[in-house]
Amino acid sequence: MPTQPTPTMHDVARVAGVSVSTVSRVVNNERYVHPDTRSRVVEAIAELGFQRNEAARALRPGQTSDTIGLVIADIANPFFSAIARGAEDVVREHGHMLIVGNSGLDFERERDLVQELVRRRVDGLLVVPTAHDHADLHTELSRWAPIVYVDRAPRGVRADAVVLDNKAGAVRAVDYLVRAGHRRIGYVGGDPAVVTGHHRLAGYKQALKAGGLEFDEALVRFGNHTAEAAEETVAELLNGPTKADAIFADNNRMTVGALHAIRRVRTEAGLAGFDDVELADLLPRPIALVTHDTIELGRRAARLLFDRIAGSAGPPRRITLRTRMLVRGGS
CATH class of the missing domain: 3.40.50.2300 (Response regulator)
Structure with a gap:
């Protein structure tokens, strides 16, 4: 008969339905293991005939590090x-x-x-x-x-x-701008592949549609990774052919850049941003911010x-x- 392979910690983890690190904690009699979980691991060890001395070969060396x-x-x-x-x-x-x-x-x-x-x-x-x-x-x-x-x-x-509930937060912020009478609302963000940006953009589109406004790709600008980059982008949106009359900034860095651009262009454009911004209460102009803990x-x-x-x-x-x-x- 062929020899059965020696069971490893991975086998024990699979049978017990836990991670390998949890098996290691049980084997080494360490803390932070729920009693029910410990019982499942012990039963799996008995069922498979796992031997403690396999630990050194099956798992990374050393004890847990706290x-x-x-x-x-x-x-x-x-x-x-x-x-x-x-x-x-x-x-x-x-x-x-x-x-x-x-x-x-x-x-x-x-x-x-x-x-x-x-x-x-x-x-x-x-x-x-x-x-x-x-x-x-x-x-x-x-x-x-x-x-x-x-x-x-x-x-x-x-x-x-x-x-975070990114889409719902963006909906609230853009809806605030729509209700304030703005009709050309620019979107300024970072990497469009990041899931947070994807959801915030979806919220932006939903709020525009609910307010009876058409989505215009020319008003959406991604690829801004610093406040300085956002400042240049917002200045272009406000002062260029797009003629945006408000900005939704999809994170705190974008909001800081937008504030600098609005001051530079000397416009009364509306502004809403995702994330709180330090010292926002001291600003001379109102700004809508999506906040969270x-x-x-x-x-x-x-x-x-x-x-x-x-x-x-x-x-x-x-x-x-x-x-x-x-x-x-x-x-």
């Missing part, structure tokens, strides 16, 4: 800094330390960061994904550590993610991650946080 990795797009942006703050609150509650990396929205850099964090044996990963397809990278890394995506879902894979975004993602670390099974979860619109400044 660290969590966070990869964000731009650590200098207050939006991403707030995500890090919220995540760190929960990470510290669990006796872990947060390690933060900055991808700059570059997929190769993101890939290098998450691979290095896994090599350093982080217990889990929080990732603000780039616009690149993540199917292969997620498959490779999720074998070793649970992953929760923050602010946007990854392309090409169903995975745990905590996001960004710190809670980080907290919720970290809580979901620790649920997975503890062995919580089930299909990928999508948590969507509501937004609201405030009119700031102009007082």
Whole structure:
């Protein structure tokens, strides 16, 4: 008879319906494993005849590190800094330390960061994904550590993610401009492949249609990745052939650039933006802003991650946080 292959941690994880890292925690009698999950793993080990000494050959070396990795797009942006703050609150509650990396929205850099964090044996990963397809990278890394995506879902894979209600927020902001009497509303954004931009553009189109306005591609400008680039784009929209009379900026950097352009052009154009902007209350003109609890975004993602670390099974979860619109400044 042919010899049966020796069972590995991957086999145990498959039978128990948990991650390999959860099996490792049970094998090493570590914390953060739910009793029901521990029982399933123990039963799978007995069923398969798994031997503890296979751990060194089946899994990355060493014990868990009591660290969590966070990869964000731009650590200098207050939006991403707030995500890090919220995540760190929960990470510290669990006796872990947060390690933060900055991808700059570059997929190769993101890939290098998450691979290095896994090599350093982080217990889990929080990732603000780039616009690149993540199917292969997620498959490779999720074998070793649970992953929760923050602010946007990854392309090409169903995975745990905590996001904002981007479309509804954009609808509110653009509707505000329509109700204020604006008829040529420009859209200024970054990378159109990023899912947040896709949903905000959909909200922009929906609000225009509801207000009886035609969608005009000439008023939509993507490819702006800094406040300075947005300033030039908005100045062109306001002062050029398009003759926009209002702007919807799809993130805080775009809004800052739009404010500079409106001042430079010396126009009374309307302005609405997604994300809050520091010191907006001090502006001499009113501005409609889609706001949200960004710190809670980080907290919720970290809580979901620790649920997975503890062995919580089930299909990928999508948590969507509501937004609201405030009119700031102009007082």
